[in-house]
Structure formats: structure tokens, C-alpha cells
Amino acid sequence: MKIRVLGAGFAGVRAALDLDRLLGRQGVDISIINKDPYHELTTEIYRPAAGRDVRVLAVPLKDIFAGTSVAVVQGTVTDIRLRERQVVLDRQRILKFDRLVVALGSEPEYFSIPGLRENSLTLKSLNSAENIRRHIDAMLSQAAALANPADRQPFATVIIAGAGLTGVELAGELADQRPVLARRHGLVPEEIRIITVEAAPDILPGFDDALIEAATDMLMRKGVSLILGTPLRAVEPGAVVLEDGTRIAARTIIWSGGVRANRLIEKCFTTRNRGRAVVNEYLQSVDDPTVYIIGDAALAINTRTGQPVAPTAQHAVQQGRLAARNIWAELKGRPLRAYRARTIGVLATVGHDVGLAHIGPIKLFGRFPVVVKDLNTWRYILSLGGTRLLLKVLWRNGRLRWARA
Ligand SMILES: Cc1cc2nc3c(=O)[nH]c(=O)nc-3n(C[C@H](O)[C@H](O)[C@H](O)COP(=O)(O)OP(=O)(O)OC[C@H]3O[C@@H](n4cnc5c(N)ncnc54)[C@H](O)[C@@H]3O)c2cc1C
CATH class of the missing domain: 3.50.50.100 (FAD/NAD(P)-binding domain)
Structure with a gap:
């Protein structure tokens, strides 16, 4: 068999x-x-x-x-x-x-939006994450080489199209990385613009209202610009065109609008x-x-x-x-047993320091969900191979360096 x-x-x-x-x-x-x-x-x-x-x-x-x-x-x-x-x-x-x-x-899924597949990056795997990181670094380094701020702007602009969980988590993370990226490339953090575009009237479409409100507030506090209720009409090399005809120049366009x-x-x-x-x-x-x-x-x-x-x-x-x-x-x-879907909850971070959790009747916003999300990752690894696997993973990642010394 x-x-x-x-x-x-x-x-x-x-x-x-x-x-x-x-x-x-x-x-x-x-x-x-x-x-x-x-x-x-x-x-x-x-x-x-x-x-x-x-x-x-x-x-x-x-x-x-x-x-x-x-x-x-x-x-x-x-x-x-x-x-x-x-x-x-x-x-x-x-x-x-x-x-x-x-x-x-x-x-x-690109929904047949003209130019989207050809002119955007996506976040689906470790390799694609590495592509995004390298691409942003390359664009910021080009921005730094230009003297005129207007010329620099498209190179320092990141558009994230699609504000489901992936788009929101990425936007929050990038916003908090701005000082590090700016320092590395000799830019001012405010020069690095992060714009989230979403077709639905709110971010996190389909999620609980309190989560939407909290995540919107978190992103705005971190300086992420939100363009909501505005689908993409097309994507060109180096720019997105919105449904209302607005064209935004950006050398980094990340599509997180569907799978x-x-x-x-x-x-x-x-x-x-x-x-x-x-x-x-x-x-x-x-x-x-x-x-x-x-x-x-x-x-x-x-x-x-x-x-x-x-x-x-x-x-x-x-x-x-x-x-x-x-x-x-x-x-x-x-x-045979029939499938009964059980939705345990939602756990997401919005940057390094804050996040959202909605587990059963409990809704939590702020620092605690960030800790819970990290613990959840360790819990998941334990579920795959117990402490043996967890220790191996920790060892590989240098967390037990002291033990080897
Ligand atoms: C950035 C991001 C954040 C997310 N955050 C959350 C979250 O917080 N909570 C949550 O519940 N879900 C989250 N998701 C969704 C979650 O990752 C997916 O629903 C989940 O991975 C689906 O599991 P899967 O086993 O079906 O597919 P995957 O986990 O994608 O696994 C598919 C596997 O098949 C392999 N594969 C594909 N094609 C081939 C091939 N032709 N030959 C051989 N191997 C192949 C791939 O390499 C991969 O190992 C997130 C997704 C993304 C992209």
C-alpha cells in the first residue's frame, strides 16, 4: 500500500x-x-x-x-x-x-487586472519574501543616488495592493522597518512612503468591525497611507493606475489581493x-x-x-x-468522518510592537497579540515534533549559543 x-x-x-x-x-x-x-x-x-x-x-x-x-x-x-x-x-x-x-x-490570483502579474511582486513563499526584501533595498539604494527629491520619490514608494491579513501585516512591518532602511541607504525615514490600496471600503474585508478599526488605527499611526474603496485598474512598469484614474508612481508594487x-x-x-x-x-x-x-x-x-x-x-x-x-x-x-471546519481565531501583527487577536469571544489589541503570535509559532513547531524538534530548531537558529560555548 x-x-x-x-x-x-x-x-x-x-x-x-x-x-x-x-x-x-x-x-x-x-x-x-x-x-x-x-x-x-x-x-x-x-x-x-x-x-x-x-x-x-x-x-x-x-x-x-x-x-x-x-x-x-x-x-x-x-x-x-x-x-x-x-x-x-x-x-x-x-x-x-x-x-x-x-x-x-x-x-x-491576478483577476485579469492588466499589467498586474508582470509588474508586481507577491508574497507567497520564502523565496518571494527574499525577492521583495532585495528589490526594496535596490530601489532605496537607487533613490539615495538621486539628488532631486521628486526623482527619488517613486524609488522610495512601496504600494501594497490588497489589505487582507497578508497586506496589513506586511504594511505594518515595513512601516516599522523604515528607520532601519532609511539609515542603511542614507535617506530620511519619512521619504519612504508605504501606501496600501484596497478595493473594499475597509481594510481586512470580512473581518470583525473592532479588528478593522484597530488595524486601521495602527497602520495610520505608523504612517501608512490608506486608499480604500478603490480597485486597481491597471499596473504599469513603475506605477499603478486606480479605478478613478489616479496614477501613483512606485517602483515597488506588491500584490496581496487574492489567491x-x-x-x-x-x-x-x-x-x-x-x-x-x-x-x-x-x-x-x-x-x-x-x-x-x-x-x-x-x-x-x-x-x-x-x-x-x-x-x-x-x-x-x-x-x-x-x-x-x-x-x-x-x-x-x-x-469515514465528515469535515467540520473550526475557525479558532485570528492572530496578526501590525508592525513590531502591536497586533490583533480574535479568539472565540476574546478580542485583544496591542502588544499582547504579538507575544501570542510568537508563542503560537513555537506551539506549532512543538505540534510537529515535540521538544526534540523545537530544540533542534532553536539550536539551528543560534538561540542556544550559550549552551555550545
Ligand atoms: C504572508 C502570509 C501570511 C499568512 N498568515 C496566515 C496566518 O496568520 N494564519 C493563517 O491561518 N493563515 C495564514 N496564511 C495562509 C496560510 O499560509 C495558508 O492558508 C497555508 O499555508 C495553506 O496550507 P497548504 O498546506 O494548503 O499550502 P502551503 O502551506 O502553501 O503548502 C504547499 C506546499 O506544496 C509545495 N508545492 C507547491 N507546488 C508544488 C509542486 N508542483 N511540487 C511539489 N511541491 C509543491 C510548496 O512548496 C509547499 O510546501 C498566510 C499566508 C501568507 C502568504
Whole structure:
């Protein structure tokens, strides 16, 4: 029995760990396939994108799966052949499967806005965070080389289009990094402009009103300019054009206005709603019940609201757990369990020192959510590999330097 898990993000890693716990010692061949040798903590990448040094951004897969029966395979999935029960890696290598868990995540959705794809950066992975950091550094260094302030302005302007959680966290982080960036490039912090553009009338569309109000206040206090209720009409090299015709020159344009499922999903499965795979209540593909599709790639439905579940890490982890449990149930002849989405809450930072938390009935604003978010990252790493993994990660990141001395 070969079980392949495609993608080692939040959903895939949880599924593979639970498969190992449930079936690992029963002669089942479990492997996880990922294009990189590490599990990225996507929820943290807005920090390095703004140039901040961060303790943990990625955990090596070999450390997560050390001591388990899960084989880690590095490769890019280029095709899934349902009829042949094959996965193709890097267009050449073929892996057979009996059960498949597809957890290949999402990618930016550009909504056919002219020039957006070609002229913007996005924040979806560690590599893209590094691109943003390098790009901003390069633009600020060009700004510093120009004598005329008017010429400098486009190089020192960052536009973040899309003010969901990602856009808000990035804008807050960049605002707080301004003094560091300005010092590095010999600029005045106020010269570095950060502008958030959002099509909806408020930032954080769909979130609780109190959160929206608090986040708006935090961003404005940090000097972020907000242009709300104004969709992008087009993006040109070095400028955005807003729906009302306003043109803003900016050499850094970051798109954080939406995601769609990984394109491979559309190629291989029945999809709806931005390319997400249609799944039944057990998270099985409607095209093949031996294939489970989870995380951002799946159109899982919240049975309480009848609405698609938001593409978030917390839902991805829950779905990973359920897919593993249902494969175990299938193999043991037990009844499958239906997916019940549980939204634990919202946890976000707006810069280095303040943040927002909405967990159950509790809403917190200010410093405390920043601490809670950091603790949540450590809690997550503990959930992957206990103190053994946490200590390894801490060790790697130099936090235990004193112990080595
Ligand atoms: C900046 C940012 C901040 C966020 N903050 C939060 C937050 O605070 N809270 C929250 O709940 N959610 C947050 N999210 C959303 C969250 O990160 C996603 O919902 C979550 O990562 C989805 O998990 P997943 O396992 O479906 O996909 P991913 O975690 O994206 O994992 C997909 C995996 O598949 C791999 N992969 C992709 N294509 C291939 C291929 N062809 N071959 C092999 N491997 C492949 C990728 O390398 C990756 O490892 C944030 C997202 C971003 C971008």
C-alpha cells in the first residue's frame, strides 16, 4: 500500500505525520513529496520581506520526519494521472500510488487586472519574501543616488495592493522597518512612503468591525497611507493606475489581493471558485475517492455556513488531520468522518510592537497579540515534533549559543 502526500505545507505535513502515527508501523509505504527540502512557515514571511531578522521561517523536512516511517522525496509534481494512479515528478520520474493526499497550496490570483502579474511582486513563499526584501533595498539604494527629491520619490514608494491579513501585516512591518532602511541607504525615514490600496471600503474585508478599526488605527499611526474603496485598474512598469484614474508612481508594487489554488489542480481535477478542487464532505476528490485534496488547494465547505472554508493555515492543519484519519478508517473498514471546519481565531501583527487577536469571544489589541503570535509559532513547531524538534530548531537558529560555548 503506497500513500503519497503531495506538498509539505501546513496541510501535507500534518497529514503525513498523522498517517505515520496511524499506519506507520503497519507496513504501509508513506512518502511526502515537496519541491523544497523544508516546511515553510508562510505565516511568518512578511517579516523577512520587510528586512527583519526572524528566528524561524522554515523547518527541514528531514528533522520533522526523523524517526518516522515517512520518506521525504524532493521534487516538483508536474502531473497527476488518476487513471494510471501515477504522480509525475519533474516531468520524468513516476511514482505510483494507492492513496493520494494532494496538498499543493495556492498561488496569487491576478483577476485579469492588466499589467498586474508582470509588474508586481507577491508574497507567497520564502523565496518571494527574499525577492521583495532585495528589490526594496535596490530601489532605496537607487533613490539615495538621486539628488532631486521628486526623482527619488517613486524609488522610495512601496504600494501594497490588497489589505487582507497578508497586506496589513506586511504594511505594518515595513512601516516599522523604515528607520532601519532609511539609515542603511542614507535617506530620511519619512521619504519612504508605504501606501496600501484596497478595493473594499475597509481594510481586512470580512473581518470583525473592532479588528478593522484597530488595524486601521495602527497602520495610520505608523504612517501608512490608506486608499480604500478603490480597485486597481491597471499596473504599469513603475506605477499603478486606480479605478478613478489616479496614477501613483512606485517602483515597488506588491500584490496581496487574492489567491487561487495551485494551477496543477485545475489541470487534474474538477475545480470551482478560483481553481480549488471540488471535494466531498470527507475531503475526497469528486473525481476519485482514493484521492484526498486538502488545504488551500481544496474547496472544502463549511457545513454550518454552506460557504467555502477560507484558505488559512488553521483550516489546512485540520484538513490534514482528517484526511489521514479517513485514509486510516478506509483501510480499517471503519466509517469515514465528515469535515467540520473550526475557525479558532485570528492572530496578526501590525508592525513590531502591536497586533490583533480574535479568539472565540476574546478580542485583544496591542502588544499582547504579538507575544501570542510568537508563542503560537513555537506551539506549532512543538505540534510537529515535540521538544526534540523545537530544540533542534532553536539550536539551528543560534538561540542556544550559550549552551555550545
Ligand atoms: C504572508 C502570509 C501570511 C499568512 N498568515 C496566515 C496566518 O496568520 N494564519 C493563517 O491561518 N493563515 C495564514 N496564511 C495562509 C496560510 O499560509 C495558508 O492558508 C497555508 O499555508 C495553506 O496550507 P497548504 O498546506 O494548503 O499550502 P502551503 O502551506 O502553501 O503548502 C504547499 C506546499 O506544496 C509545495 N508545492 C507547491 N507546488 C508544488 C509542486 N508542483 N511540487 C511539489 N511541491 C509543491 C510548496 O512548496 C509547499 O510546501 C498566510 C499566508 C501568507 C502568504
